[in-house]
Amino acid sequence: MKKAFVTGVTGQDGAYLAKLLLEEGYEVHGGVRRISQPETTRLDILGITDDVTLHEFDLTEQNNIYRVIRDVEMDEFYNLAAQSFVGASWELPIYTADVDGMAVVRILDTLRTIRPDCRFYQASTSEMFGLVQEVPQSETTRLYPRSPYGVAKVYGHYITMNYRESFDMHASSGILFNHESPLRGKEFVTRKITLGLAALARGGDKPIELGNMDAKRDWGYAADYVKGMWLMLQQDKADDYVLATGVTTTIRDFFTFAGEALGMDLEWSGEAEAETATDRKSGKLVMKVNPKFYRPAEVELLIGDPSKAEKSLGWKADVDIRGLATMMAKSDYDALA
Ligand code: NAP
Ligand code: G4F
Numbered sequence: 352m353k354k355a356f357v358t359g360v361t362g363q364d365g366a367y368l369a370k371l372l373l374e375e376g377y378e379v380h381g382g383v384r385r386i387s388q389p390e391t392t393r394l395d396i397l398g399i400t401d402d403v404t405l406h407e408f409d410l411t412e413q414n415n416i417y418r419v420i421r422d423v424e425m426d427e428f429y430n431l432a433a434q435s436f437v438g439a440s441w442e443l444p445i446y447t448a449d450v451d452g453m454a455v456v457r458i459l460d461t462l463r464t465i466r467p468d469c470r471f472y473q474a475s476t477s478e479m480f481g482l483v484q485e486v487p488q489s490e491t492t493r494l495y496p497r498s499p500y501g502v503a504k505v506y507g508h509y510i511t512m513n514y515r516e517s518f519d520m521h522a523s524s525g526i527l528f529n530h531e532s533p534l535r536g537k538e539f540v541t542r543k544i545t546l547g548l549a550a551l552a553r554g555g556d557k558p559i560e561l562g563n564m565d566a567k568r569d570w571g572y573a574a575d576y577v578k579g580m581w582l583m584l585q586q587d588k589a590d591d592y593v594l595a596t597g598v599t600t601t602i603r604d605f606f607t608f609a610g611e612a613l614g615m616d617l618e619w620s621g622e623a624e625a626e627t628a629t630d631r632k633s634g635k636l637v638m639k640v641n642p643k644f645y646r647p648a649e650v651e652l653l654i655g656d657p658s659k660a661e662k663s664l665g666w667k668a669d670v671d672i673r674g675l676a677t678m679m680a681k682s683d684y685d686a687l688a
Pocket of ligand 1: 358359360361362363364365382383384386390408409410411430431432433434435436450474475476477526527528529530531536
């Protein structure tokens with residue numbers, strides 16, 4: 352039985368990946384950082400909490416990383432843990448650099464020293480493309496990060512590539528475009544929208560306050576994307592791969608699709624800070640812009656070219672943007688029953 356270790360196992364991707372690995376017959380271990388109230392909600396929802404062996408694990412602590420790698424003796428190491436919220440990274444730039452950047456070399460250097468044959472996956476991101484230098488973005492597109500988060504992830508990406516080339520380690524990076532699900536964190540824009548719309552559809556009257564409505568993202572379904580992570584570590588040679596749908600959508604259009612899934616008929620009016628959306632059926636104001644959600648530097652457009660992953664891994668995103676918006680909106684609506 353193969354053994355896998357997943358950092359960030361309590362996060363969105365960690366939970367879906369742990370489920371997939373269990374289905375593939377792995378003994379699954381996961382890292383959890385110490386907080387005052389142990390939090391395994393996502394593992395509970397997927398019904399796998401008792402099947403995953405949890406270890407106290409913090410990316411900021413070198414000797415803790417060393418001991419976990421020594422004791423677990425894993426065959427595959429998936430590094431999914433991160434300060435993953437772009438918006439917070441301007442307030443926490445040093446912490447973000449440490450957790451999303453430096454921690455990657457802590458892990459790689461420990462693996463190199465005591466477990467060099469372990470296969471390694473790094474959670475790289477389309478946020479590294481930032482001010483995009485090419486459309487669509489692929490594995491060879493020049494990086495131009497636009498946030499402290501993006502800059503830290505660029506370090507994690509290049510150090511993974513460097514350890515692969517320097518020490519012949521099986522270390523791969525998945526350059527993943529945005530992927531969402533009913534388990535998505537509540538501060539990310541898709542989940543913020545579906546939670547807010549579900550509350551409005553259930554009789555609430557609080558409009559959802561958002562920032563830049565014109566930004567475009569290539570959004571897929573998280574459960575599809577963790578399959579790609581696993582496939583990367585099953586290849587004979589380590590490499591880097593983009594996972595994306597190849598379709599890009601504005602925040603406004605995602606909002607419309609989610610509203611339609613809950614039976615709303617939205618009327619959009621105004622521009623920039625004066626933009627609003629009203630549900631024609633109920634007459635309720637459902638969205639207004641609040642500039643407090645604007646970012647100091649924005650990533651306006653992301654659209655990925657997944658052809659390398661499709662050809663080499665046989666991977667493809669199955670859920671399209673309407674399917675995703677509908678799944679998330681209905682899940683949040685049902686949870687309020
Ligand atoms: P997430 O839901 O925010 O999960 C992040 C996980 O990291 C959580 O389990 C969190 O623990 C853990 N963590 C945070 N700081 C830690 C630390 N210092 N030590 C140990 N664990 C720590 O993120 P996600 O959406 O699943 O994303 C997974 C990875 O993919 C992240 O690296 C993210 O940057 C990257 N990524 C995500 C996307 C996307 O669209 N979802 C796209 C590209 C790349 P707590 O539960 O205690 O907070
Ligand atoms: O949902 P978001 O916060 O995701 P963002 O910044 O694209 O980052 C996510 O995807 C990355 C991959 O590209 C990951 F690496 C990262 O870990 C994370 O998972 O914001 C999406 C867009 C942005 O343009 C933002 O300005 O939505 C815009 N937006 C508009 N109003 C908002 C809001 N974002 C948030 N979170 N909240 C708003 O009220």
